[in-house]
Amino acid sequence: MASIIAPFMTCIGQLYPVCDLKTEETSNQIITDFTVYDAKHTLYVNKADKTLTLSSTDTGLLKAVGEHFDQELAKGRFQNCFDKFDSD
Secondary structure: OHHHHHHHHHHHHOOOOEEEEEEEEOOOEEEEEEEEOOEEEEEEEEOOOOEEEEEEOOHHHHHHHHHHHHHHHHOOOOHHHOOOOOOO
């Protein structure tokens, strides 16, 4: 799941000027902070839950960034970056 961070940043960087990129890793999550047009964004990768969460100080830009990434996922891009989930 951690391998999704670089493709996510590349995907977003195709449309928006991404700067101030900083990544920190804890035992439970990877936190990546970045800036787009003076709006601060944070991408959280929860290792245990295998989830991505994106937050931003600009809700309009947050929606645009999220929708762009969702569209790329819908095209089948980045699927190899996600871990497989165990079936019960």
